[in-house]
Amino acid sequence: MRDSSRLTRRAALGLTAAALPLSAAASASAATATATATATATAAAVIGGERLARGGIQVRGATGLPKKITARAWLLADCDSGEVLASYNAHRRLAPASTLKMLFADTVLKKFERTERYQVKDSDISDVPAGSSLVGIKPGLTYSVEQLWQGVFLRSGNDAVHVLSHMNGGIARTVAEMQAKAADLQALDTHVVSPDGFDHPGQLSSAYDLTLFARHGLKDDDFRGYCGTRTANFPAGGKKTFQIQNTDRLLTGAWGLDVYKGLFGVKNGYTSHAGNTFTGGATRGGRTLLVTVMHPDPGTNAVYEQTAALLDWGFGKGSSGRPVGTLVDPLSEGGASASASPSKGKGAAGAAGSGTAAAGSASSGASPWPLAGGAAGALALLGAGTWALRRRRRAAGAAAAPDPSDTPAG
Numbered sequence: 001m002r003d004s005s006r007l008t009r010r011a012a013l014g015l016t017a018a019a020l021p022l023s024a025a026a027s028a029s030a031a032t033a034t035a036t037a038t039a040t041a042t043a044a045a046v047i048g049g050e051r052l053a054r055g056g057i058q059v060r061g062a063t064g065l066p067k068k069i070t071a072r073a074w075l076l077a078d079c080d081s082g083e084v085l086a087s088y089n090a091h092r093r094l095a096p097a098s099t100l101k102m103l104f105a106d107t108v109l110k111k112f113e114r115t116e117r118y119q120v121k122d123s124d125i126s127d128v129p130a131g132s133s134l135v136g137i138k139p140g141l142t143y144s145v146e147q148l149w150q151g152v153f154l155r156s157g158n159d160a161v162h163v164l165s166h167m168n169g170g171i172a173r174t175v176a177e178m179q180a181k182a183a184d185l186q187a188l189d190t191h192v193v194s195p196d197g198f199d200h201p202g203q204l205s206s207a208y209d210l211t212l213f214a215r216h217g218l219k220d221d222d223f224r225g226y227c228g229t230r231t232a233n234f235p236a237g238g239k240k241t242f243q244i245q246n247t248d249r250l251l252t253g254a255w256g257l258d259v260y261k262g263l264f265g266v267k268n269g270y271t272s273h274a275g276n277t278f279t280g281g282a283t284r285g286g287r288t289l290l291v292t293v294m295h296p297d298p299g300t301n302a303v304y305e306q307t308a309a310l311l312d313w314g315f316g317k318g319s320s321g322r323p324v325g326t327l328v329d330p331l332s333e334g335g336a337s338a339s340a341s342p343s344k345g346k347g348a349a350g351a352a353g354s355g356t357a358a359a360g361s362a363s364s365g366a367s368p369w370p371l372a373g374g375a376a377g378a379l380a381l382l383g384a385g386t387w388a389l390r391r392r393r394r395a396a397g398a399a400a401a402p403d404p405s406d407t408p409a410g
Contacts, residue, residue, distance in 0.1 A: 002238065010071075035242060039142055046188055046210060049325030052090040053154030059086040062321030066309035070297040074306070075207040076314050079288040083323035084316055087207065090325070092191050094294050096205035096364040098133070098156040099277045103205075105152065105192065105223055108168050111379035114146040114222065121170030124166045125159045129198045135244060136258075151234065153204035153226040154246045156269065163282055165195050174272040186328045187212050199273040207292040213292055214266045214279045215327055227265030242262050250280055250304050257301055268303070276303035282311050289314045 014036075046053045059065060073089040080285060083092070128134070132270040135157030137143065142161070151160030163175040174195045183189040187209035193200035199284045217223040230252050233241040246252055248268050262282040268275040279292040292311045296302040329335030 002249055008194060029101075032198040043086045045234050045410075047176040047188055048084065048090070048328055049323075052087060052208060052325040054086065054348075055089055055092075056280045057086070057088045058324040059318075060324055062086070062318050064313065064317040066306070067315055069202075069306050069309065070302065071293045071296040071306055073207040074291065074293045074310065076318065077211055077215070077290050077327050079209050079218065079290045082215070082329070084327065085289075085318050085323060086310075087319055090188050090224050091206050091296075093191075093204040093206055094277075095199060095203060095271065095274035096190075096210060097199075097271045097274035097277045098197040099210050099213075099267050099269040099292075100190075100192070100195075100203070100205060101152055101156065101161065101269075102217055102267050102279065103178050103182060103187070103192070103211065104161060104195045105149070105226075106185070106213055108164055108174065108216050109149065109217075109220065109223055111168060112135035112145045112164075112368075114144065114149070116145045117142050118145070118148070118163070118167055120163055120164075120303055124163045127171060128162050132196065132198055133235060134234075134243070135161045137163060138237065141237055143235060147234060149222070149226050149234045150229065150244065152228060152263075153267070154232060155244050156247055156267075161196040169225075171195065182209070184210075184330050184332050185212050185216055186337070187333065197269055197271075199271045203239060210277070210279050210292045210294070212288050214281060214328055215290070216330065218266065218281065222265065227267060237313040238404075245299070248278075248280070250308060251300065255301055257304055260311065261294070264313075275281075278303045278307055280304075280311065282315075284315050286321075287315065341372050 023126045049060045057065065059122055062085075069088070071088070073092040075084060075090050076086040077084045083314075113310060120137055120139050122139045125137060125139065131370070133156045135152075135155040136160040137151065137157070145164075148160045148164055152164070153159040162171070165171050168177070170325050171194070175192050178192045178195060179190075182188075182192065187205070189204065189206035190209045191202055191204045193203040197203070200319060217227075217385045225249075229242055229246060231245050234244045236242050245254070247254075248265065249255050250260040250263050251265065260280070262284045264283065266279050266281050268279075274296045275298065277292075279290065281288060281290045283289075289311055291307045291314070293303050293307050293310070296306050299305075331337065
């Protein structure tokens with residue numbers, strides 16, 4: 001509950017800041033701005049559906065969920081429809097580790113042609129946190145953009161992330177763009193401090209948000225191709241190369257695990273603070289499911305075993321269940337800002353893709369955006385609120401220092 005209330009205050013602060021200039025001419029401007037912020041905060045608390053705001057396991061009409069799931073949060077969804085089939089603490093805000101790299105890819109991947117080449121400078125990797133996972137980039141060598149992204153997805157290389165971030169205008173700019181991208185995707189549990197997912201105070205996400213990042217990324221052929229690549233040859237200088245292997249054990253069958261049938265990615269992560277995190281996707285019988293598992297009890301393969309168990313359930317007994325929520329569409333693609341009652345009207349799946357209903361309209365018919373109606377007004381207010389929050393976060397992020405006790409993120 002404490003994490004949820006923090007999110008609500010942030011949403012209220014940012015959106016109130018955006019609303020004040022618009023309501024200055026009104027005699028009841030303060031009351032209007034407060035009402036807007038309150039309605040928006042309520043919508044944010046139930047993004048994806050009211051049941052996802054609850055703690056504990058959420059499932060409807062299906063039985064037989066795996067019993068040995070120790071994760072502090074998890075979510076299982078249909079990738080195509082966006083229907084959430086089951087969840088546990090979907091919006092709980094936890095350290096994401098390298099699964100945050102999915103948001104990095106969502107933000108930066110399409111900015112550079114994969115054949116573009118870049119000579120790395122010392123300054124491009126001088127700010128990589130000590131203890132980071134590395135692919136082995138060397139200053140002075142020239143890499144293709146494709147090779148840099150292979151370093152990001154296969155080896156979870158923070159050095160590759162930092163090189164691409166500097167190509168994108170620097171760490172601060174990339175962090176700001178990632179936060180704006182999260183806002184557009186309606187990933188309101190996410191606070192970005194660094195682009196690589198390494199442990200920093202305040203760097204948080206949720207099972208819901210990480211699944212949003214995966215679903216959005218998988219619409220892109222390059223994203224899907226990189227996250228499903230098992231091995232690649234990486235430059236070592238001159239004509240020499242060395243092989244890198246994907247650290248996703250369900251994809252490669254490493255560390256005593258079998259390759260999971262139908263699995264195609266997407267991203268794993270680990271730090272000493274976050275523990276293990278993983279978002280995995282698999283297709284069977286024409287159906288594609290996504291699972292995010294965050295912070296299970298320690299164990300060599302626990303995050304992968306629990307992901308596999310949830311996928312098995314989703315393809316089996318879970319197929320008879322009814323959705324408990326939905327993965328919402330991005331605001332820029334016409335997604336509704338939220339739904340206070342997704343089980344009414346068109347239902348959870350319909351609410352996500354309708355692009356016409358403002359938050360709460362299914363239950364009350366009234367828009368909670370009194371200063372700017374419809375999805376366009378919601379996007380304008382959310383963007384302004386994000387800008388205000390970003391200014392404060394930049395200052396906080398600049399002051400944050402990595403914990404020297406962190407083990408490699410990957």
